[in-house]
Amino acid sequence: xxxxxxxxxxxxxxxxxxYVLTGDMAKPAVPFGGTFRIIxxxxxxxxxxxxxxxxxxxxxxxxxxxxxxxxxxxxxxDRLGGGVHILPPYQSATGATWYKGTANAIYQNIGFVDYYDxxxxxxxxxxxxxxxxxxxMLRRHKETExxxxxxxxxxxxxxxxxxxxxxxxxxxxxxxxxxxPKEPKSNLASMGxxxxxxxxxxxYLTADEQDPSxxxxxxKNIIPQMLADGEKMVAYQFEGYWKDVGTLDSxxxxxxxxxxxxxGLNLLDKTxxxxxxxxxxxxxFVGKYADVGNSVVTKGCSVLGEVKNSVLSYDVTVGEGAxxxxxxxxxxxxxxxxxxxxxxxxxxxxxVSRGARIGGAPEKAENxxxxxxxxxxxxxxxxxxxxxxPKTLLDRTHGGVKS
Amino acid sequence: MKGMHGIxxxxxxxxxxxxxIEHRVHGSVPFAGNxxxxxxxxxxxxxxxxxxxxxxxxxxxxxxxxxxxxGKSWDLSRNHGGLTLLPAFAxxxxxxxxxxxxxxxEALACMLEYLRDIRQDYVVLSDSDLIINIxxxxxxxxxxxxxxxxxxxxxxxxxxxxxTYFTLDGSGRIVDTVYDVYAPQGYRCLNLFLLSKDLLxxxxxxxxxxxxxxxRHNILQEKSKMLRFNGYVWDRYAARIDTLKNYxxxxxxxxxxTLRDELFCPQRPxxxxxxxxxxxxxxxxxxxxNSLIADGCDIQGNVENCILFRGVRVEKGADxxxxxxxxxxxxxxxxxxxxxxxxxxxxxxxxxxxxGHENYPLAIARDSVV
Numbered sequence: 001x002x003x004x005x006x007x008x009x010x011x012x013x014x015x016x017x018x019y020v021l022t023g024d025m026a027k028p029a030v031p032f033g034g035t036f037r038i039i040x041x042x043x044x045x046x047x048x049x050x051x052x053x054x055x056x057x058x059x060x061x062x063x064x065x066x067x068x069x070x071x072x073x074x075x076x077x078d079r080l081g082g083g084v085h086i087l088p089p090y091q092s093a094t095g096a097t098w099y100k101g102t103a104n105a106i107y108q109n110i111g112f113v114d115y116y117d118x119x120x121x122x123x124x125x126x127x128x129x130x131x132x133x134x135x136x137m138l139r140r141h142k143e144t145e146x147x148x149x150x151x152x153x154x155x156x157x158x159x160x161x162x163x164x165x166x167x168x169x170x171x172x173x174x175x176x177x178x179x180x181p182k183e184p185k186s187n188l189a190s191m192g193x194x195x196x197x198x199x200x201x202x203x204y205l206t207a208d209e210q211d212p213s214x215x216x217x218x219x220k221n222i223i224p225q226m227l228a229d230g231e232k233m234v235a236y237q238f239e240g241y242w243k244d245v246g247t248l249d250s251x252x253x254x255x256x257x258x259x260x261x262x263x264g265l266n267l268l269d270k271t272x273x274x275x276x277x278x279x280x281x282x283x284x285f286v287g288k289y290a291d292v293g294n295s296v297v298t299k300g301c302s303v304l305g306e307v308k309n310s311v312l313s314y315d316v317t318v319g320e321g322a323x324x325x326x327x328x329x330x331x332x333x334x335x336x337x338x339x340x341x342x343x344x345x346x347x348x349x350x351x352v353s354r355g356a357r358i359g360g361a362p363e364k365a366e367n368x369x370x371x372x373x374x375x376x377x378x379x380x381x382x383x384x385x386x387x388x389x390p391k392t393l394l395d396r397t398h399g400g401v402k403s
Numbered sequence: 404m405k406g407m408h409g410i411x412x413x414x415x416x417x418x419x420x421x422x423x424i425e426h427r428v429h430g431s432v433p434f435a436g437n438x439x440x441x442x443x444x445x446x447x448x449x450x451x452x453x454x455x456x457x458x459x460x461x462x463x464x465x466x467x468x469x470x471x472x473x474g475k476s477w478d479l480s481r482n483h484g485g486l487t488l489l490p491a492f493a494x495x496x497x498x499x500x501x502x503x504x505x506x507x508x509e510a511l512a513c514m515l516e517y518l519r520d521i522r523q524d525y526v527v528l529s530d531s532d533l534i535i536n537i538x539x540x541x542x543x544x545x546x547x548x549x550x551x552x553x554x555x556x557x558x559x560x561x562x563x564x565x566x567t568y569f570t571l572d573g574s575g576r577i578v579d580t581v582y583d584v585y586a587p588q589g590y591r592c593l594n595l596f597l598l599s600k601d602l603l604x605x606x607x608x609x610x611x612x613x614x615x616x617x618x619r620h621n622i623l624q625e626k627s628k629m630l631r632f633n634g635y636v637w638d639r640y641a642a643r644i645d646t647l648k649n650y651x652x653x654x655x656x657x658x659x660x661t662l663r664d665e666l667f668c669p670q671r672p673x674x675x676x677x678x679x680x681x682x683x684x685x686x687x688x689x690x691x692x693n694s695l696i697a698d699g700c701d702i703q704g705n706v707e708n709c710i711l712f713r714g715v716r717v718e719k720g721a722d723x724x725x726x727x728x729x730x731x732x733x734x735x736x737x738x739x740x741x742x743x744x745x746x747x748x749x750x751x752x753x754x755x756x757x758x759g760h761e762n763y764p765l766a767i768a769r770d771s772v773v
Contacts, residue, residue, distance in 0.1 A: 258684075274681070283710070287693060288693040308687075
């Protein structure tokens with residue numbers, strides 16, 4: 001079954017910087033923006049870009065992710081001769097190993113890619129929020145006859161040292177790559193989205209595997225090696241909204257971007273739809289005495305109290321006299337009557353009992369330098385009248401995990 | 404095989420739903436923000452473990468066909484059984500005319516081959532526009548333990564005089580069936596029946612042989628002496644909608660949490676066709692209260708006591724109260740609306756004023772620009 005292009009989606013990351021939110025699930029399965037999970041973005045981008053064969057590489061706590069993806073039907077990836085495939089590490093005749101790094105994960109699935117015999121492979125991450133047409137990037141890759149095309153975007157100069165930075169010449173060809181440089185020479189950051197000519201990549205993956213000192217990582221090993229060998233590497237400049245949601249702060253920020261018309265993240269725009277698997281629920285109910293402003297609500301919600309500048313996923317309940325502001329409430333979260341939730345992320349099916357108080361505004365913090373978002377992991381119950389200070393992370397066992 | 408088989412009648416009815424049924428049959432009329440009327444009965448069946456459902460199609464079935472698709476939204480897209488569409492041409496072939504079915508029994512008689520091939524022991528018959536969330540497995544239990552030949556679900560809430568009404572005796576047996584009455588009396592039939600497959604086939608064969616076509620006359624009335632027909636009384640939420648006023652009232656009732664809980668209980672979810680809408684956005688400049696809001700809406704203006712379907716846009720300064728806005732309705736700035744039912748993709752231009760009344764809600768046909 002010959003395909004022009006196959007996508008490989010790296011979804012094995014533990015997401016340890018999301019702490020309590022990823023206690024039971026891989027990072028790409030974390031809910032985002034009301035109806036979505038993070039992985040909906042790369043999967044929907046694939047479908048919208050005409051890529052119908054996607055391998056999803058999983059390793060850490062894959063249960064939630066596996067059941068979420070299922071047959072791939074919500075993304076129209078339940079296809080004859082293609083579709084979405086979950087690829088966990090497996091045992092072969094010579095032994096079994098976990099995925100040692102991003103490059104090793106692809107290396108271990110060379111057989112999968114070869115089955116579809118593609119000219120090109122797109123490598124994607126499962127922790128980015130963005131809408132992107134990969135077919136445009138692929139077109140540029142073909143035009144320039146590159147071995148590898150890396151999508152990049154301009155970042156503010158003062159943040160450049162947090163990213164993998166590309167220096168490019170006038171023709172858009174990459175001349176230098178520096179991972180988190182102290183003194184960046186450019187402000188073009190790699191977005192972790194690559195198009196490779198498959199035969200080239202396969203050769204480099206095989207060689208990389210032979211090197212015992214390699215960390216088997218795309219950013220650290222494969223890209224620098226290809227550059228050193230003088231392969232043609234091209235930068236594809238992306239303009240639009242893109243955010244890595246690998247930390248609690250960035251996950252909260254990206255959710256808040258939905259409420260900010262200037263942010264560039266418009267999920268109501270139907271020209272590039274993002275698909276999701278969601279349960280069937282009745283429409284959201286906003287009560288007589290509710291006060292909802294600059295917020296999103298989703299089916300199944302029942303809002304009786306005050307909700308400001310917040311993102312409510314499906315099946316969320318906000319009781320009478322409760323107050324929710326600058327918060328992200330994941331599916332099934334319950335805020336009981338009179339409870340207060342500010343600057344917080346409430347995980348799936350967490351519950352804030354009557355009169356409890358979660359988080360607080362930064363301007364009211366006793367110690368502004370140590371302020372942060374308060375987070376309840378999935379299933380966490382905060383009992384009546386309890387106070388949870390800003391920057392506290394609680395999981396279901398309710399042992400406070402400090403960030 | 405133990406278990407039940409579902410048959411849903413989807414046909415045109417003469418009714419007072421006016422603009423709402425210009426392009427569709429009753430069963431595909433949108434309801435409660437997320438749903439079409441037929442979703443309720445399909446979900447009831449699926450929630451009771453029914454895997455095979457036949458939908459008898461007749462009349463303006465385009466919108467119903469679009470909606471049902473392969474049945475996958477209700478988990479009825481199966482290799483064996485699942486959703487079967489039973490179109491009207493079987494009737495035309497048999498009678499060599501293209502007329503209406505004269506009655507349910509005639510429709511069933513045209514599908515006799517289908518009925519004989521049913522793999523389950525019991526059959527549930529229902530209209531496509533009955534809005535209810537009822538545990539059909541409980542109805543089956545009651546049917547079996549009562550030893551009845553047929554069980555008809557009915558309610559003590561009165562309805563129209565053209566409805567069918569039962570008189571029940573102390574054991575629950577239907578002792579009298581009347582319709583076109585002067586005033587509603589006894590228990591109102593909800594046109595939801597359960598009986599064994601074998602009996603259904605026999606009754607239909609017998610009626611066909613006598614050129615009989617009416618379920619309520621030729622079966623419920625005429626056969627009630629020979630067979631035991633029982634009533635199953637259901638007094639929780641159940642709506643059969645025949646007029647705009649009734650549509651409006653039964654919709655607006657759902658703003659009450661207790662009724663909503665009856666219709667949308669989490670143990671028996673009502674399944675809607677899947678959609679890809681993002682969450683709805685509510686702007687701080689408007690006031691949005693006491694309303695049901697489906698996904699994908701953009702609410703900048705005032706919305707009070709409303710039901711908004713998916714993808715509705717209410718612009719800044721607009722004031723919408725006591726309205727039902729179907730999918731994709733756009734209300735532009737400073738428009739004022741009261742007691743209006745707007746069908747799909749209606750466009751209300753800036754500053755327009757549209758007033759219905761609680762006693763006379765107005766409907767606006769789909770795609771209209773006001």
